């Protein structure tokens with residue numbers, strides 16, 4: 001893997017976290033090349049991680065083994081179409097981390113028959129605790145899949161999906177999911193402050209409780225339902241709180257929220273591919 005040249009088009013937040021993850025996992029910095037319009041971002045990446053930089057997207061597509069497309073979804077088509085010739089002759093594995101851009105659209109913009117891997121990472125990738133869903137089209141080899149998985153594993157866990165449509169569900173679950181937990185933390189914190197705790201105390205206890213619950217769930221072989229039942233004594237405080245949540249329809253709220261996000265993801269894919 002370490003002999004592969006990894007090229008990034010777009011040197012923003014996600015590229016920064018992926019490059020940082022690769023370099024801290026001892027991937028050779030001289031095998032990483034980042035292209036961006038902004039010279040300041042490139043200078044930062046070079047100083048911070050020692051990676052090579054360029055502003056020549058076509059030249060980069062013509063010489064790397066893995067080409068990571070890390071620009072905003074709305075810029076993707078105009079960034080990708082000029083790469084067609086370079087990609088057709090060099091044939092790198094094209095890895096897109098953009099939300100809502102389908103494999104078929106990327107393939108078409110690149111002239112057809114191109115190995116494309118679509119990934120949906122999430123923001124905790126910025127602190128190396130990301131969760132990424134991946135799907136590969138029929139032109140991707142097992143070796144290219146392994147290499148792409150290693151790249152994304154530098155910033156968290158990875159899961160391969162059976163079909164591309166499942167990426168809309170991943171978007172609704174882990175892609176948008178950090179915001180659901182932030183909202184819950186915000187609400188819990190406010191409830192504790194309203195009940196009489198100091199804001200800093202409420203914030204610390206909320207954050208540590210979220211971290212502790214996630215850690216317990218990850219380290220246990222039991223389901224979340226079993227872990228919840230274990231900490232809910234009949235007639236106790238937890239049961240009193242959970243009864244309110246159940247009666248107010250918390251499960252239904254999550255079902256509707258995930259469904260709404262999934263449908264928005266599908267609609268965005270249609271808009272962006274047009």
Ligand SMILES: NC(=O)c1ccc[n+]([C@@H]2O[C@H](COP(=O)([O-])OP(=O)(O)OC[C@H]3O[C@@H](n4cnc5c(N)ncnc54)[C@H](OP(=O)(O)O)[C@@H]3O)[C@@H](O)[C@H]2O)c1
Pocket residue numbers: 009010011012013014015035036037038041057069070071072073075079097098099120121122123124175
């Ligand atoms: N941030 C996340 O947590 C997250 C999670 C999942 C997926 N994603 C996906 O990751 C992708 C990147 O997100 P991000 O947050 O890293 O965005 P970002 O910080 O805006 O980075 C994108 C970079 O691409 C540059 N760029 C634009 N046009 C270019 C061109 N023609 N050639 C080279 N570089 C160009 C942008 O420059 P300018 O700023 O000058 O336009 C910017 O520096 C998006 O498609 C997003 O959907 C992000």
